[in-house]
Amino acid sequence: xxxxxxIAAVQLSSTDDLRQxxxxxxxxxxxxxxxxxxxxxxxxxxxxxxxxxxxxMVHAEVLDAAAPGPILETLLALAESTxxxxxxxxxxxxxxxxxxxxxxxxxxxxxxxxxIGSYRKVHLFDVDIPGGATLRESDGTCAGDSALVVAAHGLxxxxxxxxxxRFPEHYRRLWRDGGAxxxxxxxxxxxxxxxxxxxxxxxxxAVEDQCYVVAAAQWGQHNEKRRSFGHSLVVxxxxxxxxxxxxxxxxxxxxxxPELLAKTRRNMPCGEHAVTLGAAPPVKxxxx
Numbered sequence: 001x002x003x004x005x006x007i008a009a010v011q012l013s014s015t016d017d018l019r020q021x022x023x024x025x026x027x028x029x030x031x032x033x034x035x036x037x038x039x040x041x042x043x044x045x046x047x048x049x050x051x052x053x054x055x056x057m058v059h060a061e062v063l064d065a066a067a068p069g070p071i072l073e074t075l076l077a078l079a080e081s082t083x084x085x086x087x088x089x090x091x092x093x094x095x096x097x098x099x100x101x102x103x104x105x106x107x108x109x110x111x112x113x114x115x116i117g118s119y120r121k122v123h124l125f126d127v128d129i130p131g132g133a134t135l136r137e138s139d140g141t142c143a144g145d146s147a148l149v150v151a152a153h154g155l156x157x158x159x160x161x162x163x164x165x166r167f168p169e170h171y172r173r174l175w176r177d178g179g180a181x182x183x184x185x186x187x188x189x190x191x192x193x194x195x196x197x198x199x200x201x202x203x204x205x206a207v208e209d210q211c212y213v214v215a216a217a218q219w220g221q222h223n224e225k226r227r228s229f230g231h232s233l234v235v236x237x238x239x240x241x242x243x244x245x246x247x248x249x250x251x252x253x254x255x256x257x258p259e260l261l262a263k264t265r266r267n268m269p270c271g272e273h274a275v276t277l278g279a280a281p282p283v284k285x286x287x288x
Contacts, residue, residue: 001258008032009216011232033082044090053140065114089186119159120144149178162187188218194229
């Protein structure tokens with residue numbers, strides 16, 4: 001990163017009304033672009049959030065910029081109208097030959113270039129939380145198997161989605177192998193787990209990899225079964241939350257500072273000290 005770059009995290013409360021969700025994304029995305037955002041990040045499930053995992057299948061799309069479905073078409077149009085790189089933080093992508101499951105895919109589009117990359121969520125959220133939600137993402141979602149870093153406007157954007165944030169090795173690969181300096185975490189974090197761990201996990205990922213973290217979140221009551229935590233935010237490489245929106249539809253804006261990034265990495269040279277797993281000493285286990 002050679003110069004400051006403004007980035008936006010969009011927050012909304014999606015439902016099973018695809019048309020309304022996409023209209024909200026367009027409105028908030030245009031607001032972010034008008035405020036000077038060069039990169040606009042939409043949350044996971046920005047286009048559709050149903051009552052059951054299988055509900056999204058009717059809206060699953062092939063990522064073909066030449067013949068886009070309504071979700072991809074919205075992303076492409078938003079990139080063109082704002083001049084910004086737009087990240088659709090998680091949409092249902094068709095899995096060839098599978099009528100039961102879709103990929104949960106973050107799609108990166110740029111004005112004049114169409115789709116420049118996509119990341120399929122690797123870690124799937126299958127949980128039964130006492131006193132909280134019971135969710136089985138794998139019932140309707142096929143896991144991805146690769147990582148992605150996108151270079152844009154001097155940034156190196158490392159992609160992830162929601163539950164990935166609990167797996168630090170994913171982000172270490174983005175930083176170590178992909179040179180990421182900004183980690184994107186679009187999410188639909190449950191209200192129960194978000195209250196306990198959202199800020200903690202995002203700040204930890206920023207500190208341990210000395211990157212900015214940009215987290216675009218769902219918020220509020222989506223239906224009778226699902227409520228999301230909200231708190232879209234931006235964390236700097238020292239772990240400080242520099243911008244946040246606790247609830248409500250809106251845009252979180254932050255200007256990423258290359259001097260702060262360089263100073264943090266220079267003063268605390270963790271990158272020079274990190275031991276890769278292949279070179280690490282073996283773990284010895286002893287028993288009494």
